[in-house]
Amino acid sequence: MNTPTLETERLILRRFTKEDIEALFLILKDKEVNRFLPWHPIKSIEETKRFYEERYAVKYVEPQGYAYAICLKTDNFPIGYIKVDMEEHHDFGYALRKEFWHQGIVTEAGKALIEQVRKDGIPYITATHDKNNPRSGNVMKRLGMKYCYSYEEQWQPKNMTVIFRMYQLNFDNNDDFVYKKYWNVYSHHFIEEF
DSSP states (O other): OBOOOEEOSSEEEEOOOGGGHHHHHHHHTOTTTTTTSSSOOOOSHHHHHHHHIIIIITGGGSSBOEEEEEEETTTOOEEEEEEEOSSTTOBEEEEEOGGGTTSSHHHHHHHHHHHHHHHTTOOEEEEEEETTOHHHHHHHHHTTOEEEEEEEEEETTTTEEEEEEEEEEESSSOTTOOOOHHHHHOSSEEOOOO
16 A cells, blocks of 8 residues: 655654544544535544544555645644545645644645655646635645636535635646646636736
């Protein structure tokens, strides 16, 4: 299984294990942390165990999987997560407990993960953020991602209308390639000037 542990100056990026369920619960139960994520805050350890099985354990048996716990080197305790999906969109995503916000942690973790997927031959990554969460877009820009387009989606399971901004980073020197699936699927799409 190709999920190598990655290290940066301050961080260890490693697989989640069953011993991390309580740490994962701290991340997933926080309303603010999960405000712009595609699920409601998780309410119990049992739900967290299901989340771990569905989102992590299954990825770790695939030939390639990039689903990491973000841990500080000081204690190796998960304070967030970061991932790149292996589906066609190669979606890059992350979350971090709010007491660790504004310290450059996601940018530091993101640079290490991006270097790994580039080395492993993934041709590009995409990422989306809610227009109302521009800080997430700032992280994407700091990682070298470029804004491509925006689209409106009736977001489930939260059942709310969201304008998403789609960013992309190509690794194969094909700078003209833009992943258009969201543009094609959602009829209300446009390019913003900002």
